[in-house]
Amino acid sequence: MTTGVRRRMGVEERRQQLIDVALELFSHRSPDEVSIDEIAAAAGISRPLVYHYFPGKLSLYEAALQLASQDLAGRFTEPREGPLGARLLRVTRRFFAFVDDHGPGFSALMRGGPAVGSSTTNALVDGVRQVAFEQMLQHMALEGPVSPRLELLLRSWISHAESTALLWLSGRAIPREELEVQLVHDFAALAAVAATSDPLLADLLRRVLAEEPQDSPFVELIGRLAALAA
Amino acid sequence: MTTGVRRRMGVEERRQQLIDVALELFSHRSPDEVSIDEIAAAAGISRPLVYHYFPGKLSLYEAALQLASQDLAGRFTEPREGPLGARLLRVTRRFFAFVDDHGPGFSALMRGGPAVGSSTTNALVDGVRQVAFEQMLQHMALEGPVSPRLELLLRSWISHAESTALLWLSGRAIPREELEVQLVHDFAALAAVAATSDPLLADLLRRVLAEEPQDSPFVELIGRLAALAA
Numbered sequence: 279m280t281t282g283v284r285r286r287m288g289v290e291e292r293r294q295q296l297i298d299v300a301l302e303l304f305s306h307r308s309p310d311e312v313s314i315d316e317i318a319a320a321a322g323i324s325r326p327l328v329y330h331y332f333p334g335k336l337s338l339y340e341a342a343l344q345l346a347s348q349d350l351a352g353r354f355t356e357p358r359e360g361p362l363g364a365r366l367l368r369v370t371r372r373f374f375a376f377v378d379d380h381g382p383g384f385s386a387l388m389r390g391g392p393a394v395g396s397s398t399t400n401a402l403v404d405g406v407r408q409v410a411f412e413q414m415l416q417h418m419a420l421e422g423p424v425s426p427r428l429e430l431l432l433r434s435w436i437s438h439a440e441s442t443a444l445l446w447l448s449g450r451a452i453p454r455e456e457l458e459v460q461l462v463h464d465f466a467a468l469a470a471v472a473a474t475s476d477p478l479l480a481d482l483l484r485r486v487l488a489e490e491p492q493d494s495p496f497v498e499l500i501g502r503l504a505a506l507a508a
Numbered sequence: 509m510t511t512g513v514r515r516r517m518g519v520e521e522r523r524q525q526l527i528d529v530a531l532e533l534f535s536h537r538s539p540d541e542v543s544i545d546e547i548a549a550a551a552g553i554s555r556p557l558v559y560h561y562f563p564g565k566l567s568l569y570e571a572a573l574q575l576a577s578q579d580l581a582g583r584f585t586e587p588r589e590g591p592l593g594a595r596l597l598r599v600t601r602r603f604f605a606f607v608d609d610h611g612p613g614f615s616a617l618m619r620g621g622p623a624v625g626s627s628t629t630n631a632l633v634d635g636v637r638q639v640a641f642e643q644m645l646q647h648m649a650l651e652g653p654v655s656p657r658l659e660l661l662l663r664s665w666i667s668h669a670e671s672t673a674l675l676w677l678s679g680r681a682i683p684r685e686e687l688e689v690q691l692v693h694d695f696a697a698l699a700a701v702a703a704t705s706d707p708l709l710a711d712l713l714r715r716v717l718a719e720e721p722q723d724s725p726f727v728e729l730i731g732r733l734a735a736l737a738a
Contacts, residue, residue: 321567371570389630404593410575420542426679426681426682426683429675430672430675430676433671433675434668434671434672434675437667437668437671438664438667438668441663441664441667441671442660442664442669445659445660445661445663445664449656451656452656452657453658456705460701460702460705463704464697464698464701467694467698467700467701468694468697469695469700470733470736471690471693471694471729471733472690472698472734473736474693474729474732474733474736475686475690483736488665499701499704502704503700503701503704505704506700506703506704506710506713
């Protein structure tokens with residue numbers, strides 16, 4: 279937003295303002311389509327002054343992405359209390375709210391393109407995936423080393439959440455709330471498939487299900503599948 | 509491979525040789541790590557002569573990727589005969605054989621990096637995904653428009669196959685044959701979840717299952733899940 283009254287800001291304050299302005303613009307249009315001129319105008323400063331704080335668009339983009347990554351990674355933090363299905367659904371909802379807020383920026387980042395694919399942006403995205411993976415592991419409350427099949431299950435479901443969100447953004451033809459629940463159901467379904475090849479995962483699944491209440495999304499899925507089979 | 513005897517090649521023949529040599533090198537090491545010098549040495553020609561055929565490494569990389577994309581897209585072609593589960597398993601096996609053959613090149617491409625992320629490489633990758641999607645649709649033998657939930661199911665499973673292959677490549681801790689079957693099982697599981705929200709998908713699923721033989725991977729999964737639940 280352009281402010282009518284210009285006032286002097288400190289260096290950090292100005293940098294933060296430019297990052298906020300950039301993130302706001304990237305949430306409506308792809309970063310490739312947003313010029314430094316527009317960012318300068320929205321911040322109410324001159325184009326050369328933007329370059330005083332960021333040497334180029336890529337460095338501003340990376341700073342904005344760093345802030346957005348911290349925001350997203352923070353949303354994966356969920357207390358280890360209560361049923362697992364409900365915890366996973368809460369995290370999935372916060373993830374989808376983030377995707378909804380940052381639509382075009384998220385799409386551009388995940389689809390790759392001229393402004394992305396730098397080693398910095400790749401490292402930031404991988405960092406968020408790693409936080410998601412470690413949080414999932416913690417909620418599994420497992421002891422001992424992580425089996426390759428459990429790691430594949432968790433990491434591939436995290437990828438699946440990304441691609442589902444990305445596909446949803448191109449058209450939003452399915453209600454967001456439905457997909458949030460579906461992602462949790464997908465996790466349960468993929469876990470069940472993986473468990474058929476891994477006795478440790480099968481034990482884990484039985485242990486989790488035994489503790490789920492009747493209103494659990496996992497229990498709901500079993501009911502829905504039974505209705506489908508009938 | 510360096511040939512002891514150098515002979516004159518036509519322009520197209522030489523380009524093709526360089527592409528073949530590059531693909532072979534990229535199947536063992538990431539394209540970022542392969543130099544034009546190495547490609548020249550492996551082709552038995554001088555470095556300046558490589559630049560005579562390709563203006564730079566990116567253009568050779570893109571030509572190699574184009575050939576690899578055609579190869580992969582061709583593997584999705586499967587006659588519309590016999591049970592659907594067996595067809596899907598055959599295609600999945602050919603996909604995994606491709607991934608196995610082109611390991612480092614496939615990883616580098618899908619993970620992004622300095623050599624990739626150009627609009628040409630993105631378009632090639634999206635083109636292969638689109639072929640996979642259209643082939644899947646054809647096998648579903650559906651009439652009328654494609655519902656958003658069916659499209660999401662097919663496209664997100666194609667993404668899931670990519671990420672599963674990518675995760676498998678980093679360590680190969682799980683036998684390839686097991687993951688080929690698991691991917692087909694994952695498809696059935698994700699389809700069942702999606703069908704609980706979509707009556708048309710539920711009809712399709714029932715129709716498919718009614719025609720599957722006892723040795724179908726879909727029927728095998730149902731048996732395995734029943735054993736898991738018992």
